[in-house]
Amino acid sequence: MTPDERRIQPRKQPRQVRAELTRQRILTAAAHVFAAHGYAAGTTNRIAEQAGVSIGSLYQYFPNKDAILAELLTRHLDDGAAAAAKIRIGDLPGPIEDILRLLVRSAIDSHLDDPQLLRLLNEQAPRPAELLQNVERLKRYWYGYLQEILDGHPEVRLTDTATAARLIFTTIELVVHQLAAEHEPVDSGKLEHEMVAMLTRYVKG
Amino acid sequence: MTPDERRIQPRKQPRQVRAELTRQRILTAAAHVFAAHGYAAGTTNRIAEQAGVSIGSLYQYFPNKDAILAELLTRHLDDGAAAAAKIRIGDLPGPIEDILRLLVRSAIDSHLDDPQLLRLLNEQAPRPAELLQNVERLKRYWYGYLQEILDGHPEVRLTDTATAARLIFTTIELVVHQLAAEHEPVDSGKLEHEMVAMLTRYVKG
């Protein structure tokens, strides 16, 4: 076990239901606290308190504060991967607009429940190297996947599909996060409509 | 002087050149340190050290850590306002593509020098209320300004120009930041080209 892993791996595997419940309560509480106070001000004691659990219990399942955030981030990444897999199923051509709409909607859906937290994960988290690699890997996967779609779709008229793929992915990710978390959030229907319009017109040339 | 102001106002006005130099060195150092370590881990002592100045001197010109970041953010906002003003001068119609290119290029330019720091300012900074209002105000200004352009330009075919303005502004801001700061930054020429293409096709319907 490398020192880096030790920073993230759970200290103890829960063996009773009670323990697993505690773990979940801690994670839920952490999500709330981080979203409300930010990472630095989201203290471990505060998390424990919000979870209705002693600080000692918290450290029985998470070796340090980073690990808690890491777990939250991992979950989000898994969700992203699942979304990617789901979309791949409906791979058969179909209008490019529909594909883009799927992507946009999936982003909106997965970030509508707790936009504050997701922005935090995306931006404010001090990520250990191992996790950064995961993020990087998933992002690369998406870039490649998107480029494949663009390259293979008859409606698409783009020369630089590599740059386009990065642009599209980043636009969806960031803009949805931002506009959904803003002081006066945009109507998600309008957002979807305009965003899909923008991307569709873009790729169709 | 309200307590809120006291948190931001410089403690002392420099009266000798030496003092102004010190102030500048502190700000430059802070930009480096914040960009390299993030806000929380960018300690005041580290900033002072990087500036080659004692910690006491730092606190002679900045009442607290937030004030340093606030100054950096204010500068950035001022740059943004200046860019807006400059663009307004060339207001006369012209192809919408040129206008959009101006916006995109201005964003790229202003964030190419220190993308790390600028992302930080945008996202990670714990902002005192007063500053948040400034950010909010400038953003609103941009939204309104962009919508005006869209509404008044003959080439533009959009129904929901309000949402479109928010979408365009946010896209430019965030995507430029992100892609310029990414592990393998995009070529800024390509980025400009694709981004302008996307926005232009969008607004032209």
Added chain:
DNA sequence: CACAATTATGAGCAAATACTCAGATCCTGA
């Protein structure tokens, strides 16, 4: 030069906070 104002210094304080550990409590299997 003298002397006051300005600027610089940095050891150290107070507060915050991540994290530990020795012991109490609870659960389960035989």
Added chain:
DNA sequence: TCAGGATCTGAGTATTTGCTCATAATTGTG
């Protein structure tokens, strides 16, 4: 039922860090 393992507790520790203040050095001025 009950022993032993699993889980929980929370006061306390070690460390970090924003910030102060008494003192020293430097600069402008008459």
